[in-house]
Amino acid sequence: MNLRVVFETFKIALKDRMAYRTDFIADVLIGPLIFLVVQFLWTNIYTYNNITEINGFTLNDSISYLAVSTIVGYFVWTWVTTTVGMKIKRGDFARYVIMPINFLDYTLVELFGRKVPSMLIKAPLLFLLLKIFFNVHVADLPHFILFIGSMVFSYLLFNIFMFIMGLLTFWQESFWVFNMLGSAIIEFFSGWLLPIDFYPSFMKPIIEILPFRHIYYSPIMIFLEKYSISSSIQVLVSQFFSVIILYLLARLILRLGRAKFTSQGG
Amino acid sequence: MEQPIIRVKDLSKTFRTHKRGAGFINSLKSFIKRDVFVKKAVDRISFDIKEGERVALIGQNGAGKSTTVKMLTGILKPTNGEISVLNLHPFKERTKLNKNYGVIFGQRHNLWWDVPAIDSYYLFKAMYDIRDDDFEKRLKIVRSSLGIKEYLNTPVRKLSLGERMRCELGLIFMHNPKIVFLDEPTIGVDVVGKKKITEFLLRINKRFNTTILLTSHDMKDVENICKRAIIIEGGKILFDDKIGYLKRDYIDSKTLHLKFSKPLDQKTLFGKDLERIGTSRYQIIFDNKEDIGRFLKQVLDDSSKEVLDVSIIEEDLNEIIRNIFEGKRK
Ligand SMILES: Nc1ncnc2c1ncn2[C@@H]1O[C@H](COP(=O)(O)OP(=O)(O)OP(=O)(O)O)[C@@H](O)[C@H]1O
Ligand SMILES: [Mg+2]
Numbered sequence A: 001m002n003l004r005v006v007f008e009t010f011k012i013a014l015k016d017r018m019a020y021r022t023d024f025i026a027d028v029l030i031g032p033l034i035f036l037v038v039q040f041l042w043t044n045i046y047t048y049n050n051i052t053e054i055n056g057f058t059l060n061d062s063i064s065y066l067a068v069s070t071i072v073g074y075f076v077w078t079w080v081t082t083t084v085g086m087k088i089k090r091g092d093f094a095r096y097v098i099m100p101i102n103f104l105d106y107t108l109v110e111l112f113g114r115k116v117p118s119m120l121i122k123a124p125l126l127f128l129l130l131k132i133f134f135n136v137h138v139a140d141l142p143h144f145i146l147f148i149g150s151m152v153f154s155y156l157l158f159n160i161f162m163f164i165m166g167l168l169t170f171w172q173e174s175f176w177v178f179n180m181l182g183s184a185i186i187e188f189f190s191g192w193l194l195p196i197d198f199y200p201s202f203m204k205p206i207i208e209i210l211p212f213r214h215i216y217y218s219p220i221m222i223f224l225e226k227y228s229i230s231s232s233i234q235v236l237v238s239q240f241f242s243v244i245i246l247y248l249l250a251r252l253i254l255r256l257g258r259a260k261f262t263s264q265g266g
Numbered sequence B: 001m002e003q004p005i006i007r008v009k010d011l012s013k014t015f016r017t018h019k020r021g022a023g024f025i026n027s028l029k030s031f032i033k034r035d036v037f038v039k040k041a042v043d044r045i046s047f048d049i050k051e052g053e054r055v056a057l058i059g060q061n062g063a064g065k066s067t068t069v070k071m072l073t074g075i076l077k078p079t080n081g082e083i084s085v086l087n088l089h090p091f092k093e094r095t096k097l098n099k100n101y102g103v104i105f106g107q108r109h110n111l112w113w114d115v116p117a118i119d120s121y122y123l124f125k126a127m128y129d130i131r132d133d134d135f136e137k138r139l140k141i142v143r144s145s146l147g148i149k150e151y152l153n154t155p156v157r158k159l160s161l162g163e164r165m166r167c168e169l170g171l172i173f174m175h176n177p178k179i180v181f182l183d184e185p186t187i188g189v190d191v192v193g194k195k196k197i198t199e200f201l202l203r204i205n206k207r208f209n210t211t212i213l214l215t216s217h218d219m220k221d222v223e224n225i226c227k228r229a230i231i232i233e234g235g236k237i238l239f240d241d242k243i244g245y246l247k248r249d250y251i252d253s254k255t256l257h258l259k260f261s262k263p264l265d266q267k268t269l270f271g272k273d274l275e276r277i278g279t280s281r282y283q284i285i286f287d288n289k290e291d292i293g294r295f296l297k298q299v300l301d302d303s304s305k306e307v308l309d310v311s312i313i314e315e316d317l318n319e320i321i322r323n324i325f326e327g328k329r330k
Helices: A002-019 A022-049 A059-076 A080-089 A094-099 A103-133 A141-170 A175-189 A201-209 A217-223 A230-258 B024-032 B067-074 B117-127 B132-146 B161-170 B192-206 B219-225 B243-250 B293-299 B318-327
Strands: B004-021 B034-050 B053-056 B080-085 B101-107 B179-183 B211-214 B230-231 B235-242 B252-260 B281-287 B307-314
Touching: A002 A103, A022 A059, A022 A103, A022 A141, A059 A103, A059 A217, A080 A094, A080 A103, A080 A141, A080 B293, A094 A103, A094 B004, A103 A230, A141 A175, A141 A230, A217 A230, B004 B067, B004 B192, B004 B211, B004 B243, B034 B067, B034 B080, B034 B211, B034 B230, B034 B235, B053 B067, B053 B219, B067 B080, B067 B101, B067 B179, B067 B211, B132 B161, B161 B192, B161 B211, B179 B230, B192 B211, B192 B219, B211 B219, B219 B318, B230 B243, B230 B318, B235 B243, B243 B318, B252 B293, B281 B293, B293 B307
Parallel strands: B053 B211, B053 B230, B101 B179, B179 B211
Antiparallel strands: B004 B034, B004 B080, B230 B235, B252 B281, B252 B307
């Protein structure tokens, strides 16, 4: 897709999203809730056992990790699997076959457009609150810039992977199962709630091979300045290659799936 | 004439579906062992369409019309047979082909739901790489001939079905497609709207030589828009020729209405049965081989009766098609 198409798609998706303001408010509340519960847990673990550091993480580090994780969640999380699954099951996928676009590229841009209101309003707002109430760590400018770059890759990794989960609907129609499966895989292998440093050591090689740590763990660690500038850049490069591999995989699966498409629903 | 731009030879599509019984036990059963059954939706059809032709695809529900259109547009992968549109394989060479055609599926939509239609037009402008002046020019044509000027700026979800269909129709002409596939494009459109659509399609066809493949259950639309009909039934082609020939070959009767100055006191007239349909109005049915002209001359020459009005009613396309489907064809 050329840039004009990207821009127009983005614009229309943003406008489309703005048509509904109520569910916008609804998901402002969900992220912080999980944060509050786990934060509570952390505070108790640290103070009850009277420890200052676990695996190199102070209480403030752990809470900050969680806070940034919530913010990253706002940036990356979309309904891509169910959206794609529904389009395939109901036959609306046909609409994208007849347009001169690639369904994957289009979906990524469209969902990004729908995402923007929450990124630009909710995320900064929430971060400000977390900063005020929990004294969350704030990155210096170079790390902050790298963090933003890293989150773009996080967005792509999350959504391309979950897009692939949605594509499985071409073979089996229960896309909500794929949605749960995909979410579970990401939540488990990405360091969503817990820094990977806390995982048992036998898990670490597996996690190193898989791309999922780049969705939550990597950008958060950059933001918390746990990585130097140069190793942060290395992380970005590694993220970039994960994106490329996953992207090519998604294109391949899309191609295979398209031959299975039956265009149900008349 | 020129090379055909759509060529289909022995094209087939079969769907494999799983039968699932009703009830909990049956759905458990089907989870473990599934009965596959095969549905031949399109069965070895062949036809050519030349550039600028206006062709109707006619058939009963489930005949395979939409399936055919979906194969021609690259949505479905054909199971067997040859298919080419503008010398490209629609499924394999989708990206090369799809800037050259436009598609409407009456029961689906291309327009974005929550924004005004005009926004979708601008998105298409970018997608199809339409030049600014071309875009403005065509928007003008579409806006006035489809009468959608006031609809374009309303969020699509707030339009009525017919209003939306007209906006959808305009959209697919913005990139000046060589071929348009219209699968029931007049669903929910009122008579005035239908007339506008018909005139619009004829105008576009004449001006840009756009090839039209239409499916519709409304034979008036078919007659008004198309010159040629392909009739399919059970995935097979039954008839493929000019609509005029369809009338010539399949009409089996004509009806004559006569109005006299006063009621007649007879049951037959020159050997034909009279059926009274008004005080002094009668209906006489002729089969195809009979000569209505000679009969009429006899009646008019008969000085004992005064004829006030004459009308001859042909079977319309609806009845012809119904006869064909009911197996009454000759
Ligand atoms: N995705 C599918 N899976 C299984 N069978 C299908 C599928 N799509 C269509 N069919 C079957 O193929 C046949 C042809 O369907 P198609 O949609 O082409 O009919 P149609 O001529 O367009 O009918 P209508 O006038 O109702 O739109 C039907 O019997 C239908 O049940
Ligand atoms: Mg149909």
